[in-house]
Amino acid sequence: MAGLACANYLHRAGRSVLVLEASDAVGGRVRTDLTPDGFRLDRGFQVLLTRYPEVERLIDYGALRLQAFRSGAVIRLPDGQQTTLQNPLQKPTAAFSALASPIGTFSDKLRILSLVRHVRNYTSGQLLSRNSTTGQTTLDFLRHYGWSESMIQNFFRPFFGGVFLDRSLSTAANFFEFVFKQFVEGEAAVPALGMQQIAEQLATRLPAGAVRLHAPVTHLNGTTVRLANGTTVEAAAVVVAVDGEAAARLLPAAGAAPALRWRRTTCTYFAAPALAGRPDKLLRLNASLTGLAHNVAFPSDVAPEYAPAGQRLVSVSTHGEHGLSEADLTARLQQELVAWFGAEAATWRHLRTYDLPHALPEYPAGQPARQSLKLTPHLYRCGDYAAYPSLNAALASGREVADMLLSA
Numbered sequence: 001m002a003g004l005a006c007a008n009y010l011h012r013a014g015r016s017v018l019v020l021e022a023s024d025a026v027g028g029r030v031r032t033d034l035t036p037d038g039f040r041l042d043r044g045f046q047v048l049l050t051r052y053p054e055v056e057r058l059i060d061y062g063a064l065r066l067q068a069f070r071s072g073a074v075i076r077l078p079d080g081q082q083t084t085l086q087n088p089l090q091k092p093t094a095a096f097s098a099l100a101s102p103i104g105t106f107s108d109k110l111r112i113l114s115l116v117r118h119v120r121n122y123t124s125g126q127l128l129s130r131n132s133t134t135g136q137t138t139l140d141f142l143r144h145y146g147w148s149e150s151m152i153q154n155f156f157r158p159f160f161g162g163v164f165l166d167r168s169l170s171t172a173a174n175f176f177e178f179v180f181k182q183f184v185e186g187e188a189a190v191p192a193l194g195m196q197q198i199a200e201q202l203a204t205r206l207p208a209g210a211v212r213l214h215a216p217v218t219h220l221n222g223t224t225v226r227l228a229n230g231t232t233v234e235a236a237a238v239v240v241a242v243d244g245e246a247a248a249r250l251l252p253a254a255g256a257a258p259a260l261r262w263r264r265t266t267c268t269y270f271a272a273p274a275l276a277g278r279p280d281k282l283l284r285l286n287a288s289l290t291g292l293a294h295n296v297a298f299p300s301d302v303a304p305e306y307a308p309a310g311q312r313l314v315s316v317s318t319h320g321e322h323g324l325s326e327a328d329l330t331a332r333l334q335q336e337l338v339a340w341f342g343a344e345a346a347t348w349r350h351l352r353t354y355d356l357p358h359a360l361p362e363y364p365a366g367q368p369a370r371q372s373l374k375l376t377p378h379l380y381r382c383g384d385y386a387a388y389p390s391l392n393a394a395l396a397s398g399r400e401v402a403d404m405l406l407s408a
């Protein structure tokens with residue numbers, strides 16, 4: 001996404017660009033597989049937050065036919081009880097004061113209102129670079145703000161732990177404030193035909209031949225780029241738009257000290273019979289620390305083209321290490337789904353499992369929200385690892401590199 005964004009801005013400004021992509025399609029970590037029986041499987045559960053400033057700047061939402069989840073979640077509490085929070089960040093008093101809601105004290109609800117007001121007072125960029133929170137973890141920030149442990153355990157940990165793929169909430173607090181703002185002001189959505197459509201939209205805006213697939217780069221020598229097939233490409237400037245680990249291989253001497261620690265997730269897909277009634281379009285979150293299933297979503301409830309007619313797609317994510325084989329993980333998840341959704345979940349058909357050990361670069365407290373992108377006068381880098389773990393960061397870093405090249 002970072003490389004495609006950079007290429008789009010350069011192309012718009014009349015520059016000639018060539019994107020060299022190692023894989024068989026564009027998208028990087030934003031890919032969607034179409035199964036022979038018609039399910040669209042994103043490689044890991046992810047969503048587009050519609051108020052991301054960089055996404056709004058670059059992406060045509062209408063062409064993607066974005067389909068939004070409902071704001072809120074069904075939270076499965078440690079005692080097995082399930083509680084529905086609707087609009088918890090957009091209408092906090094209504095959501096948390098619902099009579100049956102066992103989540104949060106009265107003071108917790110007031111704090112939510114205060115944090116909503118706080119994030120509205122700043123731009124996304126200001127929140128990311130706020131000095132007062134850059135040295136704090138999200139957990140420190142929440143405790144310092146005064147939320148009860150039960151509110152942290154039953155709401156913040158499952159909700160934001162799912163976004164960060166980090167249930168310890170050791171992710172930097174400035175990123176938490178940024179993401180909180182996105183949920184307050186926007187929606188979580190997916191393109192009708194899968195997340196990869198976001199990347200495809202950027203690729204199709206480039207001239208024919210400007211994106212070369214199956215073209216892994218093995219070496220860089222000044223402005224000469226060597227491909228695995230032995231050919232070389234010469235350019236006026238080179239932008240390395242790979243993930244942090246590939247960047248460390250391609251740029252060992254450039255001082256591009258990348259974040260090599262990753263957040264891991266797995267995403268297991270099941271096929272279920274189509275829902276009889278109207279879908280609630282809510283995410284299911286697990287507040288218990290013991291279960292493996294951390295969040296469950298029904299993407300086809302939101303975007304029907306994710307499943308063939310008469311069927312429903314179920315996506316189950318786990319975060320962190322579990323050490324299980326795919327077969328054991330699937331069996332354990334299915335048992336947990338029976339506890340969540342009843343006996344019929346035992347009949348759901350396993351479709352595919354994605355194990356993503358390199359899903360998000362870690363973003364610890366104290367790490368700047370933007371690292372240096374210009375390595376030499378003709379060599380640049382971009383990507384989420386050089387900023388913070390989000391699509392917004394990938395697109396922002398690509399745009400910033402294009403701006404530098406255009407003003408050079």
Ligand SMILES: Cc1cc2nc3c(=O)[nH]c(=O)nc-3n(C[C@H](O)[C@H](O)[C@H](O)COP(=O)(O)OP(=O)(O)OC[C@H]3O[C@@H](n4cnc5c(N)ncnc54)[C@H](O)[C@@H]3O)c2cc1C
Nearest residue numbers: 001002022028029044046047217243246383384390391394
């Ligand atoms: C499961 C999951 C859930 C996520 N959820 C969200 C979410 O809800 N919201 C959000 O904002 N973000 C989310 N993200 C993060 C977001 O997807 C990434 O931050 C973003 O896509 C990173 O883009 P990038 O361009 O920096 O890197 P990448 O996507 O890693 O792209 C790097 C590209 O470089 C290519 N490449 C690597 N080496 C070479 C080489 N030697 N030669 C040529 N090409 C090479 C790769 O094939 C790839 O296409 C999620 C990620 C995952 C995996």
